[in-house]
Amino acid sequence: MKFGIIVFPGSNCDRDMATVTQGILNLPTRMVWHQDTDINDLDVVVIPGGFSYGDYLRCGAIAQFSPVMNSIIEHAKAGKYVFGVCNGFQILTEVGLLPGALIRNRDLHFICDRVRVRVERNDLIWTRKYSKQQVVTYPIAHGEGRYFADEDTLKALEENNQVLFRYCSARGEINEEHNPNGSLNSIAGIVNQQGNILGMMPHPERASDAAIGINDGLAMFEGLVMAIA
Numbered sequence: 001m002k003f004g005i006i007v008f009p010g011s012n013c014d015r016d017m018a019t020v021t022q023g024i025l026n027l028p029t030r031m032v033w034h035q036d037t038d039i040n041d042l043d044v045v046v047i048p049g050g051f052s053y054g055d056y057l058r059c060g061a062i063a064q065f066s067p068v069m070n071s072i073i074e075h076a077k078a079g080k081y082v083f084g085v086c087n088g089f090q091i092l093t094e095v096g097l098l099p100g101a102l103i104r105n106r107d108l109h110f111i112c113d114r115v116r117v118r119v120e121r122n123d124l125i126w127t128r129k130y131s132k133q134q135v136v137t138y139p140i141a142h143g144e145g146r147y148f149a150d151e152d153t154l155k156a157l158e159e160n161n162q163v164l165f166r167y168c169s170a171r172g173e174i175n176e177e178h179n180p181n182g183s184l185n186s187i188a189g190i191v192n193q194q195g196n197i198l199g200m201m202p203h204p205e206r207a208s209d210a211a212i213g214i215n216d217g218l219a220m221f222e223g224l225v226m227a228i229a
């Protein structure tokens with residue numbers, strides 16, 4: 001079982017991700033430069049957070065045209081796993097692998113904080129080690145993290161249970177007070193209909209080591225490994 005972490009000019013969470021997959025979980029992990037196109041050896045493609053191409057135009061707008069993206073689309077269409085975090089989520093929506101868009105935060109500020117999110121389902125490999133409706137704490141660090149989609153897309157997402165994480169209070173309540181960036185329906189992470197592609201704004205890879213005081217994210221990686229080991 002092998003992880004591949006895509007590196008764009010401007011990525012900055014790629015090493016954090018490798019620290020978890022390789023450093024903590026001891027799993028084969030390869031850094032993949034965005035111009036490489038041969039990713040056949042990979043089981044899980046990770047598109048990490050960062051500022052690909054300096055966020056010019058809008059976050060993820062240029063990275064979607066990198067040569068590796070066609071290979072990632074093929075990998076995803078073959079039913080293999082694709083995991084986009086933060087800038088990775090933005091790139092996945094730009095390239096059309098996930099619906100909707102991430103737009104400027106409600107207050108137009110970059111937010112760097114720890115937030116609570118509620119796990120909406122645990123029947124997918126990503127969240128199998130959590131309980132349903134479990135409240136976990138993850139860091140966020142983004143300027144364009146406000147999930148937006150047109151009415152029909154939002155309705156379809158909800159009907160198909162594609163929302164995997166929502167921002168919430170410590171008790172799991174969903175309301176605008178605990179919605180840091182103004183995302184529609186407090187959406188923090190979604191999957192495609194088949195469930196093999198996940199995009200999320202919070203950073204579980206920065207919450208996976210008790211030594212830094214927060215490790216709610218590790219269960220995500222452990223669940224993934226259990227499923228495909």
Ligand SMILES: NC(=O)CC[C@H](N)C(=O)O
Nearest residue numbers: 049050086087142143144
């Ligand atoms: N941590 C990140 O991936 C940040 C994503 C993007 N650069 C933003 O500010 O929204």
